[in-house]
Amino acid sequence: MTALDVAREAGVSQSAVSRAFTPGASVSEKTRTRVLAAAEKLGYRPNPLARSLMHGRSGIVGVGVGNMENPFFVRTLELLATALDAAGLRLMLFPATRDHDAEPSLQEVLHYRIDALVLLSVNLSSNLADQCRKARVPVIHFNRTSADAGTSSIIGDNAAGARTIAAHLLAGGHRAMAYMAGTPDSSTNRQREEAFTAALLSAGLPAPIIEHGHFTHEGAMAATRRLLLREDRPDALFCANDTMALAAISVARHELGLDVGREISIVGYDDVPMAAWPGFALTTFSQPCEGMVARTVEMIEALRREPESHAHHVAQGALVVRSSTRPVVARAR
Amino acid sequence: MTALDVAREAGVSQSAVSRAFTPGASVSEKTRTRVLAAAEKLGYRPNPLARSLMHGRSGIVGVGVGNMENPFFVRTLELLATALDAAGLRLMLFPATRDHDAEPSLQEVLHYRIDALVLLSVNLSSNLADQCRKARVPVIHFNRTSADAGTSSIIGDNAAGARTIAAHLLAGGHRAMAYMAGTPDSSTNRQREEAFTAALLSAGLPAPIIEHGHFTHEGAMAATRRLLLREDRPDALFCANDTMALAAISVARHELGLDVGREISIVGYDDVPMAAWPGFALTTFSQPCEGMVARTVEMIEALRREPESHAHHVAQGALVVRSSTRPVVARAR
DNA sequence: TTGAAAGCGCTAACAT
């Protein structure tokens, strides 16, 4: 079924068919309905591939995802798939894991004349950033910021989150704090680490002990062991995401026999579904995933009509207190 | 950068450029290298959109995914993204959840002239199946079978898995068995349920008590409560996937105070990463995800050259015994 | 083997 078939059926020219399917085109109401009826009858829909060949945009959004081990990104991906779908856009997924070099994949994706590129916690090499700029493909960093000019970003307020967590642990009477870092070169990790450290310092405490868990379960298990087998074992641990915090709970409880929430407090970040399970009851800072995804799609739509309208959005979250942290003690006066 | 630019640079015709990039085309080695050099220099790659306009295939594989709550499918998706990428194919993801009617999304995806459609535990309406057949788009069901003729499938050997689980529970001395079903209309659920029931019957036991958990965490929590608050409480529970089994462990242990692995045995299916966590130590039947994905991509490649070559593959798995089930007792003679 | 030329299904100037 091509536009020509519909044109014949409706007794109009082929371009009339095209116009009938183009939002702001100059067609009389009469021909439009006539064409739409014929199209309906023949089961015709304009071919997006042919269409994109003309105006250089395919209606596809490229989405690069790194760590799918983290349920927060899985949820994000799921919401994004639904939201893009509702917006009439297609989602082209490509792997962007650290080991499997993402460059060739992304380059390939770029050839599909994508309307936008969304990166879920993935860094963009400056080389690729250049290519996107030249190809006029807007880039949106999700849960990460980038130094590249001209890109957009959606992040949570990491500094506020880290400060809230610090305050909660301090109020619980903790003094020996540790921070389990994610990948050191991610803005998300840096912002959380810096704000947490600053909050401790300004409370008159030393900087936290730091171990690197690389945002993964495996990495966090090893980091937890290093941390909790020290002579000067910390009694509070802030992990830069929930995936690591859940691993830390496992190790603390099952390998080291610690009573989590009494002998040691553990806090995460994201509030993934598992954090609420009774076996974990993880205190964590919740990020508003739905809202962040909605903002992402709004940005894409804005970028489609105004390619230079990049923006940076910071979403607010909230601390969800469960029993993996010591209850707040009444402050002595 | 178009083929014409490259043609000028190489001093050949534009069609020579096209031929240089077409695998079995008739070009002299001389011109081919000449063209490839020019392309390299100019950073040219043929535009897949324009290419697909001609031969009706876009190099995109549509992937529909239902339940992303299940880490097994997340892992499958991740592996599939990588494997397709390595095969030079793009992955177009669309939501196919039960509530959000997948028909319009899929229809839209079909317009991109996809090379194949992969459905991860998703049923295809016969209407859509028809459309795929007419559009000559091969359909591959992953972890599910379908009655539609002409579609392919990749599944695990559900009957063997269920029988192995039944044998394991019987060897543990259990006599009061329950089965937590997934969605009743899925082939996967039916096969597991039927084989489990048959195994019990042939051992002289009654059919298992059945409750429906719909393959979800929430559904499984409710089902577990119904099951374990009965007068005649079962002492062994086979859940049709790990997501439900983990929920069952949570409820049994934290809400009902049961000692999982002694007072009640719980078994899952899939062997997701969490099953190995010490807090769960879930006995489960492992499905070879990597192999199943590799097979899927092989099928796609076969289908690309031989559109009628649909096939059905059954992968073998293995029982992974952990401590959520009672140890096997030495049989009295 | 190679180049010229005719589309693939559509959009967008250009006429009318």
Added chain:
DNA sequence: ATGTTAGCGCTTTCAA
């Protein structure tokens, strides 16, 4: 407001 025409970047006859 509508039809005619010229492409978008590529593949594929058809001649040479």
